[in-house]
Amino acid sequence: PHLKAVTLSAAAIQYKVRFSMSTYVSSAPQKDAQPVCLGISNSNLYLACTHGPLNTIKAGDPNGYDSLLFYRKETGTAYNSFESVKYPGWFITTAFDDWEKVEMYQVPTNRTTNFTLEDQQLLPS
Template identity: 70%
Template sequence: MACQGHCILTSDAHQTDMMYPDISGFGELTCPDHHLAMICQCDMKKDIKVELSPHPHSMRQVVNIIIAVERLKNIKKMSSGKFCEDALLNFFLENVIEEREMKPLNTTPIYHKSDRTLQCTICDKYKKTLVQSNKLTNEDLHLKAVTLSAGSIQYKVKFSMSMYISTTSQNKGRAVCLGISDTNLYIACSKSDGSSPVLFLKEVNGSLNTIEAGDPNEYDSLLFFRKESGTAYSSFESVKYPGWFITTAFEDWKRVEMYQVPTDRTMNFTLEDQQEIKNQI
């Protein structure tokens, strides 16, 4: 073999100037008293030598180097009496360099409004319709679930359900905003002072074309994951508070509220009187 010079491996950016005399045989590990050190040399007929700079190494690294040296003795691919550059590079890639899993940085989800809006009314699976409380009584503004007679259908709330596309992958369904048609009121889920999330109608005057998680105006409280089950039902889970769903009670005239599952309330809804419209974004 006619390979001149040294092949030096080091895991530190600072190369040591210290060189070690050749030794015969497989190799040697030394640890001077004044600091941790590791020297691994392989002398094959004075042609190949592998050296490590004297910096602290783990036992795993020591074992890897010993294995690498043994495999290096068996490399036979030569070019003009020397190692081919590609062969030597492939050797180090396969035997010396360790793989490490790189995890992506946490990114803030951003939701962009699509050009689709679905106008509809919403009923729970017991055929109770969502209505505005102040349309029937003098109570504060909120939603109730009520079984309406044929002569009371004018009290149905018509919703404009806007679809959103997220910059991050989601497995919980399509993000939507539920606004009351011809108003600036939207269903929202929020909490304060460590309390449980509550459902209310939020007045919005700004643009909702783009909603970012952690928005200072809490526009992210308007977002819900709509998940369809079967061919009939949809559920609405808060994007801001995972695990909390829009629910109704079995009885009439009860307030529509946020609940965690499992619960004896229903979180399954049907979308009635559907009409899809195109938005100008």
């Protein structure tokens, strides 16, 4: 499965996906950004940065979890970027055209790396 980006309108509202963003707490020094994990709500699917296909991550696998972590950095008053923890310099991106895949790219790129967070809700831990 691939995640694709589309501009939401009344005709495309059935394609709306909500993400749950979980903060990752670590004792390691952070790079002026918040480490987060991005999951698709009401599923067991997560965004990951990998070179090659991603297989199921097994509990206790020390090499699997860091591909699920991204540094969330505020890039202006309303925008956020998401950089891979495992592969520094690689960012979640979307094309400016609808129905293109959400993919990882190094910056600079002609794709967008800035995202707004809407309908934010803080859930109890």
